[in-house]
Amino acid sequence: MPGFKTHSGSAAVLDRNHVDTDQIIPKQFLKKIDKAGYGEYLFFDWRYHSDGTENKDFELNSKETKEATILVTGKNFGCGSSREHAPWALKDYGFQVIIAESFADIFFNNCVKNGILPIRLSKGEIQNLQSENSETLIRTLRVDLEKQLVESETGEVFHFEFDPYWKKMLLNGWDEISVTLQQEALIKKYEDERIVN
Amino acid sequence: MSKTIIDKLWDRHIVVEEENKPDLLYIDLHLIHEVTSPQAFAGLREKNRTVRRPDLCFATMDHNIPTVDRFNIKDETSRLQVQTLEKNCEEFGIQLEGLNSEQQGIVHVIGPELGLTLPGKTIVCGDSHTSTHGAFGALSFGIGTSEVEHVLATQTLWQNKPKQMNVKIEGELGFGVTAKDVILWFIAKYGTNVGTGYIIEFSGSTVRNFSMEERMTLCNMSIEAGAKASVVSPDEVTFSYISGKRYAPKNQEFLESCKRWSELASDENARFDQRIEIDASEIEPMVTWGTTPSMCLPISGMIPAEENSSSIEEKQSLRNALHYMGFRGHEQIEDISVQHVFIGSCTNSRLSDLIQASKVVEGRKVHPEVRAIVVPGSQTVKKEAEILGLHQIFLDAGFEWRESGCSMCLGMNDDIVPEGERCASTSNRNFAGRQGKGARTHLVSPIMAAAAALKGKFTDVRSILPKTEQEVDHYAGV
Numbered sequence: 316m317p318g319f320k321t322h323s324g325s326a327a328v329l330d331r332n333h334v335d336t337d338q339i340i341p342k343q344f345l346k347k348i349d350k351a352g353y354g355e356y357l358f359f360d361w362r363y364h365s366d367g368t369e370n371k372d373f374e375l376n377s378k379e380t381k382e383a384t385i386l387v388t389g390k391n392f393g394c395g396s397s398r399e400h401a402p403w404a405l406k407d408y409g410f411q412v413i414i415a416e417s418f419a420d421i422f423f424n425n426c427v428k429n430g431i432l433p434i435r436l437s438k439g440e441i442q443n444l445q446s447e448n449s450e451t452l453i454r455t456l457r458v459d460l461e462k463q464l465v466e467s468e469t470g471e472v473f474h475f476e477f478d479p480y481w482k483k484m485l486l487n488g489w490d491e492i493s494v495t496l497q498q499e500a501l502i503k504k505y506e507d508e509r510i511v512n
Numbered sequence: 513m514s515k516t517i518i519d520k521l522w523d524r525h526i527v528v529e530e531e532n533k534p535d536l537l538y539i540d541l542h543l544i545h546e547v548t549s550p551q552a553f554a555g556l557r558e559k560n561r562t563v564r565r566p567d568l569c570f571a572t573m574d575h576n577i578p579t580v581d582r583f584n585i586k587d588e589t590s591r592l593q594v595q596t597l598e599k600n601c602e603e604f605g606i607q608l609e610g611l612n613s614e615q616q617g618i619v620h621v622i623g624p625e626l627g628l629t630l631p632g633k634t635i636v637c638g639d640s641h642t643s644t645h646g647a648f649g650a651l652s653f654g655i656g657t658s659e660v661e662h663v664l665a666t667q668t669l670w671q672n673k674p675k676q677m678n679v680k681i682e683g684e685l686g687f688g689v690t691a692k693d694v695i696l697w698f699i700a701k702y703g704t705n706v707g708t709g710y711i712i713e714f715s716g717s718t719v720r721n722f723s724m725e726e727r728m729t730l731c732n733m734s735i736e737a738g739a740k741a742s743v744v745s746p747d748e749v750t751f752s753y754i755s756g757k758r759y760a761p762k763n764q765e766f767l768e769s770c771k772r773w774s775e776l777a778s779d780e781n782a783r784f785d786q787r788i789e790i791d792a793s794e795i796e797p798m799v800t801w802g803t804t805p806s807m808c809l810p811i812s813g814m815i816p817a818e819e820n821s822s823s824i825e826e827k828q829s830l831r832n833a834l835h836y837m838g839f840r841g842h843e844q845i846e847d848i849s850v851q852h853v854f855i856g857s858c859t860n861s862r863l864s865d866l867i868q869a870s871k872v873v874e875g876r877k878v879h880p881e882v883r884a885i886v887v888p889g890s891q892t893v894k895k896e897a898e899i900l901g902l903h904q905i906f907l908d909a910g911f912e913w914r915e916s917g918c919s920m921c922l923g924m925n926d927d928i929v930p931e932g933e934r935c936a937s938t939s940n941r942n943f944a945g946r947q948g949k950g951a952r953t954h955l956v957s958p959i960m961a962a963a964a965a966l967k968g969k970f971t972d973v974r975s976i977l978p979k980t981e982q983e984v985d986h987y988a989g990v
């Protein structure tokens with residue numbers, strides 16, 4: 316996986332709380348056995364009507380928001396199932412950064428492991444990122460993982476917290492399994508010496 | 513220093529501990545199913561890696577299999593997923609309880625009933641309801657597919673230790689109130705993210721008096737409160753459940769294990785980051801009316817209307833939920849009619865759930881406008897229920913008696929609720945589209961689901977349950 320250092324792009328605003336994994340990718344699309352091509356199913360039930368036509372009212376369906384590479388949303392994003400198909404779909408669709416007030420735990424981990432940067436900002440900070448021109452689009456945002464900063468087009472700069480270990484993994488794009496396998500000797504030792512449960 | 517059960521479980525599994533780094537935890541049991549594993553095995557193959565401890569892995573198929581004519585998977589992609597699991601397990605030497613196995617069932621039902629789930633273990637599965645196994649005093653949590661691959665390759669996971677919360681439930685539950693109502697009530701009161709960033713220990717006299725199956729229902733839904741995991745300290749109830757289970761330790765080894773397991777309980781004065789106390793007598797039979805498990809009311813309740821909400825934000829989510837569920841607000845829960853009833857899922861498909869529901873149903877008939885199904889959690893549950901004659905009670909009443917699997921809990925197979933129709937469901941998620949596009953899910957306990965099946969609408973099950981003392985006793989035993 317390539318490392319994640321900085322990213323600039325436009326952001327689509329999905330002003331909703333508790334967006335669950337069943338909305339991000341409905342279960343009928345979980346039957347594939349590979350990781351590719353889930354982008355077309357992202358937010359499927361919101362993007363399309365039952366007859367398959369596009370839902371023009373959905374926030375992400377405007378010409379401009381379709382180009383967005385950053386998603387800005389509310390509280391408890393990604394709650395529900397552990398399906399990694401959710402970040403696969405977000406990534407395949409083109410999102411590289413998700414800014415939310417809070418994330419569900421498993422989803423947060425799943426993002427990091429797929430090279431998507433999940434950023435927690437407060438509601439006030441998120442509102443300050445938005446311009447007055449559009450409720451659903453922020454034209455330019457710049458995200459810097461090294462410095463842990465988000466900069467808006469209006470010149471606002473916000474710091475975000477990020478776990479130092481996962482930061483290193485993301486910055487370098489390291490394969491976590493390779494990193495762990497370097498601890499092989501210690502794993503073996505644990506297995507040999509462990510107290511039985 | 514006093515330690516909580518969570519501290520003890522955590523500390524015993526640390527393989528690597530360094531400053532400014534998550535801990536590397538050893539995993540004792542890795543449960544696997546068909547939906548979240550194929551990409552993990554593919555990842556191993558791609559990098560030429562192997563499964564480190566196939567003996568600590570255990571696989572089944574549950575999410576996508578049919579519950580009628582189970583060997584005939586019509587959907588091609590589902591069939592491929594099931595075949596892929598078979599192939600992967602064979603190639604990497606992992607035990608699989610497939611469709612033709614007498615031990616097949618929902619992963620969180622069979623782990624405990626086979627004696628794989630044991631106190632003191634770390635247990636993971638690519639499924640969020642892995643929290644269920646915490647009922648035994650195991651540290652168990654759901655993981656994504658990348659982590660499934662990581663565990664397969666290394667038998668470990670990097671984890672930051674979450675905060676700890678003690679939820680103490682004291683007192684006696686009212687007649688007709690179940691473990692399902694307790695967890696629904698908890699989420700209704702404290703919200704779907706009260707547990708985010710925490711592991712919960714459930715304690716108190718109510719929990720101590722729960723059977724293992726009730727404790728599993730409680731822990732199962734702690735993920736709906738946002739918790740990373742939940743645990744109950746093991747005790748005699750735990751040990752007697754485990755005793756004699758297929759893969760559990762036997763004889764002297766069992767006795768020694770019990771001794772070690774009893775040491776896991778939280779020490780007195782152990783420190784929690786947060787404490788919540790609940791009075792069990794306040795809890796009533798609950799019904800969800802909206803699209804998150806926290807949108808939930810006692811059976812006597814009335815659905816809120818937009819004008820009652822204080823903030824704009826709340827108004828918006830209320831409006832969306834009401835719209836999706838086809839309500840205007842101010843409807844009485846008892847006036848909501850249902851077209852489907854589903855008794856099943858890893859929350860409520862164990863033998864005691866079916867026994868309880870059967871007692872409500874016995875000698876009565878399902879409402880003519882309701883389609884009701886019972887889906888036992890595993891082949892073992894199904895067989896035991898049939899020995900007790902439960903299937904006949906359900907069939908006589910007009911229920912369908914199905915094969916084991918996840919079924920209508922998430923509708924990945926053919927068991928879905930049609931658009932706009934309502935289902936009283938004993939499962940755990942009422943998200944929009946969960947049981948089918950446009951399907952309207954109402955989460956309830958098995959006895960409340962049974963009552964709804966009979967009446968065609970939500971009904972206070974206490975008005976159906978027999979009232980004489982003798983009969984009350986009859987229910988208390990289940």
Ligand code: SF4
Pocket residue numbers: 574575618619620639641857858859917918921922939940
């Ligand atoms: S029964 Fe439902 S919640 Fe449980 S494992 Fe199956 S799909 Fe998940």
